[in-house]
Amino acid sequence: MSETRSARPLARHLPALSQADFASVVALVVFVILIFLFEWVFAPSFTQLTLILTGIIMSLVPAAIWLGFFYRRDRLEPEPKHMILQIFVLGGLVASAIGIPVLNNLFDVPNWLNATPVTKFFGGILVVGFVQEYLKYAAVRFSIFDSAEFDEPVDGVIYATAAGVGYATMLNIYFVFESGGAELGLAAIRIVVTALAHASFAGIMGYFIGQEKFLDKPLWWMPAGVAAAATANGFFFYLRGELAQGSSNMVSGGANQWVGLLLAIVLTVGVTYQLTTAMEKQVTAGEEV
Amino acid sequence: MDAVFDRLQSLRDDQLSIISVTVLTLLALTLGWGLKASVQDQTRLVSQNGITAAVPLDWVTGEAPDTAALRVWNGRAPAEQFLATLYPTNEQVTIDSIVVQRNLMRGQQLNSYRVLDKVEGVINGRNIFEVQFAYVKLGRRTDLPQVIQGTDYYMDMGEGQVLVLTVEAESGELDNLLPDFENFKNSIQTGGTE
Secondary structure (H helix, E strand, C coil): CEEEECCCCCCCCCHHHHHHHHHHHHHHHHHHHHHHHHHHHHCCCCCCCHHHHHHHHHHHHCCCCCCCHHHCCCCCCCCCCCHHHHHHHHHHHHHHHHHHHHHHHHHHHHHHCCCCHHHHHHHHHHHHHHHHHHHHHHHCCCCCCCCCCCCCCCHHHHHHHHHHHHHHHHHHHHHHHCCCCCCHHHHHHHHHHHHHHHHHHHHHHHHHHHHHHEEECCCCCHHHHHHHHHHHHEEEHHHHHHHHCCCCCCCHHHCCCCHHHHHHHHHHHHHHHHHHHHHHHHHHHHHHH | CCCHHHHHHHHHHHHHHHHHHHHHHHHHHHHHHHHHHHHHEEEEEEECCCCCEEEECEEECCCCCCCCCEEEEECCEEEEEEEEEEEEEECCHHHHHHHHHHHHHHHHHHHEEEEEECCCCCCCCEEEEEEEEEEECCCCCCCCCCCEEEEEEEEEEECCCCEEEEEEEEECCCHHHHHHHHHHHHHHEEEECC
């Protein structure tokens, strides 16, 4: 059995985290449905500028929902709001300053990744997955990790998720600018899928980082965590691409986008459940000792 | 003393952990780079209207604008395309007249068509022309217009034929296409099967 390094796994935030995650999933689905209803009922016409502005506001919705639910639930011993917000912003900054340029310019991903299913699968893991998950890891590891505020294993998941949501928000803002705005409903699905997926991958990595800080783990532990998150990242987007074939362009393939949303919901609920169960077992074991 | 030793050990473990994650990531990226290089080096041969050429793996054959032409375009960036067109020549139809004719036709068919530069030369005793051009592609009603840049290479092939090779891309992207276009140009074979 692992030996504690400097703190017992208390998991004071465990219920807050899982409730925030589940509530966010429900709220985001409601958000997508409301956007579709709004588009259907009012059939609004946008100029290029108002479409982009609307897209940017929509990009911020998943972050607002997740942070909002987390703050409401995290009452017992709340994480400092400014720290969560800082990690969220840091996630967005590393995406904008490093992640997107490295993937789009250095690795030229848009011009080869989708050449064949094999390149999409392995390139998605080895290049996209590792770049994105390493940056989220770095955002947590080189900022909050050594802080006194990072005082229990579940904090790894909380701060990594904040970094993941920040990363996803920046990807969504880039998407809105690149596409010059997209149809509202389809853009809403894309934004929600990206946010849920990146929050989940980061949650996986955050579990490993939280354990790393408070329990004596072997040298392979943290590389395995980043590799697991990168593999989940590459596999998820490969699977979404295969299931929602022809809909990588947001303008087309509307029906198939719902499949992507369903997949993201399954991923988020699955990851949250698994992480919560694993950490609850740890708490129980800790109390029994 | 033990506390100091434990603290040092913990710091060492932390550093080793960071290094191991970084090394693993670099290893993955190196493998990814190899994958990228292998994909980008891959080409396939396509034939259309008796012209055969090597094109990037993920490019697709498009409807050719001329009966004696090969047109391929990037499946993910439709503005990026290569064309190869063969023109018969005789005493009346010369390479110069083909240059003039094509530019006149484009001026009528394309929005804001401009010839940016024209260079004439002789290679191995045969005339060649390089014509750089630009035009505006309006696209769908909701799309922003795109400025397309391109270059035509007119080559006198002898035996009464002029081969025109064209590369087009969205303004600013043309230089990125040139390595692939060079492969395309070098692999051109005329008189192949359809």
